[in-house]
Amino acid sequence: MSSKTKNADKLSRRNFLSLAGAGLAASILPGTVEAAQKNQELATMLDIETCINCGECVRACRKANRNKFPEPEKPFPDMTPQQRVRVEDWSEKRNVTDRLTPYNWLFIQTSKGNYNGLDFELHIPRRCLHCQNPPCANLCPWGAAVREVNGTIRINDKICLGGGKCRDVCPWLIPHRQTGVGLYLDLLPRFAGNGIMYKCDRCYQRLTQGQLPACIEVCPMQLQTIGPRKEILKQARELAEDINGFIYGDQENGGTNTFYVSPVPFDVLNKNIVKGPGSPHLEPVKNSMANSEFLTAALVGAPIAGLAAGLLSLKADKQKRNKS
Template sequence: MADRRTFLKGSLLATMAMGAAQAQTETGSGVPSPDQWISIIDLDRCDGCQNRAVPACVAACREKNQTRFPEPEKPLKPYWPQRTFEDFSNQRDRIDRLTPYNWIYVEKVSLSDGKTVYAPRRCMHCFDAPCRKICPFGAIDRSEQGAVQIDPDVCFGGAKCRDVCPWQVPQRQAGVGLYLDVAPKFAGGGIMYKCDFCASSLKEGEMPACSSHCPKKAMMFLPLSKAMDKLREIAVGRYVYGLNENGGTATWYVSSVPFETIQEAILKTKKKGVNDGRADFSAIKPKLEESENWAMATLAAPVVALGVAYLVARRRKNQDQAGDRQ
């Protein structure tokens, strides 16, 4: 039996390494697929749905994804080496930031000239997403339509995706996920959650919930070729954000107010070095080569062994259940 376990561990470790190497190769170019979709968000159109208790895009996203929100096992306990845990389960109605229960929010930005800008914020869906590269378990993938999505059945909650994300988008909920089965007191931390670009809708050629429910038509989803034409049409004399940031993203913002001005106003309301679940509009240069180095270092980390342990345990459980049925 010991030899059999050793064989399984070795085989699974090799499989994981091969899969990670393949993911590195696939994402290395950062070239969008022919089926890539783009969201264009017009900040001059968005009014934050001031006549509603909850902005329409936020409400639509929450309604569509509520069955996928985490239900943590309680009581929650800290996990080594952390002394705390991230728990938003008692803040499910919070809409002023990104949380595991709120995948899009509307940032109200008060400018120095007295004007107000409303900016819907969620995952940018980078063409060459660093979060996808750095995940040691391959929990993050990108669809043909460009949806960068986290698989909750594979995510270990290590939050490296958030660390490498220029906008620190993914948010963690403790008390759910693989770490509970592997080492609940030792590592992990839950599952990371974020907008998935309504991947299932785009795959079927349908509009994502946030866009289809926007009363001001401030959020558009278009195939890449049509999006470029639309951008040329509406961006004349205005400013664009997201087209080149971090090597290119699938979320393009258009505004008559310079994004440097919007960023300056946002920074006045944020504490430096604190992840408050609010993305800003900083000028993000590509960190693709750096993220590749991080990814390789992650693959060599001891945490991989925990993933192997889980896979071995799951396989043995499935085999035992199959034997019981025979």
């Protein structure tokens, strides 16, 4: 088969999948809601080849979540030590849409380059990937970052102190801080905390009302599909196989609930994107919480071993007393 025919076949099947996707969009909502109601883990698949960089998802995200955006009190309280604790104020830069900020939880990253002798330009909607074993939620010392039953990772803005540990332990440095808001202002604003951390919460309020996340609903290309994780992962694998493509997010950090499917390898995409603050990478990520299972087993085994040691010690004492 010539490569042209092969591509035509691929395109044909792709078109079929797109049409199926459009049909699916109509039917996916009840399925998603049902999955959410059944407390099933939800995942999204992003077929990035179909993204046309129209920005509809970014605008929809901002509109759907604007009531959650911070309204900081100014002037900000002095924080100690000033050289080490920086004010992070995005309230005067609310219109920034080319990176993640507390006012922009989704942005479109563009990767432009050459792969296998062909030029490519792909657009990748970037936001929190909602890890299955999220270090941000596991390591939050204050219980503000939590994992919900449907796999959404949320930061509770009522109690977040803005220490920023969630960003430090996130492999993609996703959460972003706004100074001058939140509980820390009522505690010890000079000595602890620095605002609230913000990131995508998968439009949890819309999901509970039986609606799709805004970015998914508004996309004219039906780029994203949401549903039970097993089904979405199966679809992502089928699509990747179909386009001879690659998946990002299924294995990263031990598995996330976001699967990017691309015809270009992600290491190639990663080389051709702007990376930096608010603009995450696409590198392979090892499971940062991988040792939790082993360590928890140690926590269970240690007291059992202690009891055994205690029994042996008591037995030895008894024998010693009997001898004497």
